[in-house]
Amino acid sequence: MYCECVIDDVSYSAVEHIKPKHLFEELVLDWDNLGLACSRCNTNKGRYWTDDVDLQLLNPYRDSLDAHITFRGPLTVAHLHSTRGANTIRKLKLSSREDLLLSRMRRIEELDVRLRLWHGESEIEKKDLFAEDVRDAVSKDCEFSGVLRAYAIESGFPIE
Structure with a gap:
């Protein structure tokens, strides 16, 4: 909590x-x-x-x-x-807490890969699929959702 x-x-x-x-x-x-x-x-x-x-x-x-x-x-x-x-x-x-910081960093790195795919895609259908992956990763019921949502917003991803 x-x-x-x-x-x-x-x-x-x-x-x-x-x-x-x-x-x-x-x-x-x-x-x-x-x-x-x-x-x-x-x-x-x-x-x-x-x-x-x-x-x-x-x-x-x-x-x-x-x-x-x-x-x-x-x-x-x-x-x-x-x-x-x-x-x-x-x-x-x-x-x-080192354990907490390391776990958060790993999750941010995973999200960053998804965000880069989303940013780099120009084809609308594929971009929408990558956006869905990002939304899943930052869902409020996911681990570190606050950290990940902030990172996605800072990276230019529109969070509803």
């Missing part, structure tokens, strides 16, 4: 309590407080919680992530005005 990775690629899965169970015992089994996270993100977050709204971690189910973070290649970068984005990236180590 935080790093967008296929969990088996980086670690085993964990049930994430968005509001930590040691402070919010009444929410331990509340579906709105649960998510699936890789063990790295879950461990990095730990028991972190603050009542300071400006420092709370982003909730991918409720917050508009585009308002707080952006992607530059494999890096997750906070918008200058977003302390929540910066704190989320810092606490979860979203731009300093």
Whole structure:
């Protein structure tokens, strides 16, 4: 829910309590407080919680992530005005985990091949087929969709 990775690629899965169970015992089994996270993100977050709204971690189910973070290649970068984005990236180590960066780079390289085929094609039918391949690769239900969508847009691909 935080790093967008296929969990088996980086670690085993964990049930994430968005509001930590040691402070919010009444929410331990509340579906709105649960998510699936890789063990790295879950461990990095730990028991972190603050009542300071400006420092709370982003909730991918409720917050508009585009308002707080952006992607530059494999890096997750906070918008200058977003302390929540910066704190989320810092606490979860979203731009300093080598495993995550390498996995993102591999996926960007695969997407780049598809984008180059799409860019280089002049025949409309073939270009449409290559565009379909790119859309499949950046689908919101795919691993690293945020990173890949940002890369495709930066490369001139029209995302609906």
